Amino acid sequence: MTTPTRALQELFEAVGDRARSSGVFGQIRVTPDGVACDAKASAEPATYTLATDDGKLWVSLVMKDRWQSESIESELMHSGDKIEELLEEELDDLGLEGLSPQVQHYRSDDMFFTFRSSVPEDAKTAAIWLLAYEQCFRNLGDMNAEADED
16 A cells, blocks of 8 residues: 555544544554554454545454354344444434445455445544444444343
């Protein structure tokens, strides 16, 4: 990847600060390539990211564990919920109303199971999308192992 612009690096720093202050993530890393926030209570390692790809800014949930990804898919299938509708509700709750989010779900070339959405290159809006992803996925499948221990 080419060196990010100063504006993009400032966006990553601002989103990283917002993620830290939210308290909903595990470890948070800001690099020249983006922001990576570990899922706090996931049964298996999973990471929420904000990074560029194909000239766009994307918020993602990525995981190596196939069963983790399938646990999310299975819960959506059994509940009849659509991930886009759940994400739209979380975005609405965080003040971004009237959006019709699109979510891509695939296994990447580096073998990570990925859910991702394209987001605007605005720090405040990108941070809201990152938080909405966390809120949306937190209670799906095995993303909240702590809830299973109760």
